[in-house]
Amino acid sequence: MKKGTVRTIVLLATLDTKGLATGYIRDQIRARGHKTIVIDAGILDKPEVQADISREEVARAGGTSLDELLLRAQKTSDRMQIIQVMIEGAARTVKKLYDQGKVDGLLSVGGSMGTAIGVGAMKNLPLGIPKLMVATHFYPQALVSESDLTVMQCPADIMGLNPVINFTFAQAASAICAMAEVKREGKKIRPLVAMTGLGVTTPAVMKLQKLFETMGYDNVVFHGNSEVMDELVEEGVIDGIMDFSPQELLRIFVMKEWPWRKSRLESAGRKGLPQVIVPGSLDMIVLRVAKDNLPTPYKNRKIYMHGPFITAIRTNVEELNQVAEIMADKMNRSTGPGAVVFPLRGFSAIDKEGFAFYDPQTNGSFLKGLKEKLKKGVEIIEVDAHILDDAFVKEVARIYDSMAKRAMIRPG
Template sequence: MINFREVYIIVEKKNKHIVVIATLDTKSEEAKYLKDLISERGHNPLVINGGIFGHSTFTPDINHGEVAEAAGRTIKEIQSFKGEGEAISAMALGVANIMQNLLSEGKVDGIIAIGGSMGTSLGLKVMQQLPISIPKIMLSSIAFTPMITPESVSIDQVMMQSVGDLWGLNRITKMALQRAAGAICGMVEEQKKEDAGEKPVIAITTLGVHNYADYCKPLLLGKGYEPVVFHSVGTNACEKLIRQGYINGLLDLSIHELVNFVCSGSIKGGEEKITAACEQGIPQVIAPGALDFFTWAGTRETLLQNFRHRNVHMHNPLVYLVQTTPEEKKEIARLLLERVNKTNGPTVFLVPLQGFSRLDREGMPFYDPAAGKEFAGVLKQGSTNRLVEAVEIDAHINDAVFAEKAAELLLEKMS
């Protein structure tokens, strides 16, 4: 007997719209092979040609002339640019605009791009602007090279290294393309549609020197919320999801990106830290978690000269932690205030007076008993937004009572 439910599930997982982006002036043969592989899996590939010159060996669904027009140019104008960097940037804008139109029409279930340095720069730029509900793969011959920075890669995409350069079809490049096709097809097949009835999401930012997330999660789950934990290592993942509307409330209990921004540490993301929740107006509780140090990626010997006299702690062979100074802590507080004073939503500063990390306790390398009071003082004196309040708690940031208070304050604001 035919199991119609199983048939329905199989059919539902097929016929997905997968966008293929390539510069067909150099990657035409590879793009056609990839397109055919996706079709064989029962999906609908849509090829966009982001190339600037030359002709394709097949007709793409959207050619480079249409891409140029979507960027407000003609293809001849772009071809006349003196620099290839300016030209590929214009094509990236055109592809990004086309992608937004396809998204609004419901014609994108996944995206894959292939290329060397030009195609990779094009693909990465486009993928950064897409929501996390769209699976993304970049098959690149420069995936794991210094040319690719963490900031250039979308927080949720897959980077695949092509073992051989994508310079025609051979047994090596075919293998890479086959795996890439299988990966993007598998991703769109397993991507579940979002359920409007799912629990509201509360984000928690943290580091390995904190354990408050272990206390906060069961408290939030018990109140009907879904906690999602973010590692404060500079990906801006939390900020991106806030802007995409996935996050309903925020326990921003680690400001490590902001600390590194002020102190010239290795962790990026300080430019955007705090801003998304303030702009979107979602309720938030902010604590100065990891205010006591910034991160240095490298050995102790690579530390800048002006940091070498400070307390330094080896977190692991890849990372050293450098203690912040009292003046740096005050500067961080002032920058934090500058951003939070612009918030559109209810915000609470929760300052633990007994320490900001596992390393900031009596007997530990970064212990500073006066730091909590001094930090809270700056916040209270500089607050100008009636939506913002500052609360002190006589506890360490890793104490259960701190986590309970943070969750309690946020739930009050969300109600």
């Protein structure tokens, strides 16, 4: 540890089952010169180590008493109903500590239930605060989402201490200390533009990055998922949106796989930020399955293999009309300037003449739907070019720059 960099690391665990592990990590962190705050989210047996914030306090923060939870545990086998109280209580407890300036990093240890509690608290902290989940398994995206947390998988179950797992705990302690010691960069100087990209639009996004750099904008690109982008918009970090590849609209509103993301396309509108949308990659639905395992509804559609276990399906008129309706509704409700820039010769690297997904009629139906549904205040600009063409990329950059300047967000 460098001199003058004492940090406070919060440790969150169910101390009735993961207490020894937590105590070991706590001692490792303290040996490195940092402070710790231990939170107990256990509910059944006695804690194996002393907590700084008790399970009784966590339960109250979750909206009930520990005694009430213990009574519920005797009456039901539904553990999740009980754990949900501790998830909410732990999240509120950690957020309160953060608001008090007492969180420089958060480390949690757990199995399935402990991970749900730990991740729940981590997702309640701002981006940039170090978050390390030491878990017995990896968990689905629905639990972890797009948070900037790190998952460290244990080589054995977290039951007591032994030479195998102690080494993992020591590494975890070292990792969270190192992350917390990193000095954050100073405040941004230039406006920051958030962009979305996907592999089939990456060449154009890379060109845009260079153009924005020369125009005086910094940029950050989000690949296939914009959840973190929306968080940064809400936190006031982002100054404008270049939504070049909003492919997840299909996954959210057509396939209905991500219902928790129904607010997609709304954050910039609420903040009044300039927002340019390009239909990049909307020519495809991406399925993470091999060709032979395609669901029946997609078997007779145009397909493209992006890898052994990633299959793209060409979107049809009905699906793109759904997207047009959603996109228009959200753009119409935006409080900031917005525009849709439409490449007439294709939406991706495989949607151009002679390639697998080239279908100007379907794309044209999408354009017609947008024109019918967008209000007059939202511009729709047609460009006679392919999405990857230099001419299209330059036009998109010009439109964004003009819009940003009108919105009084000027590059430095």
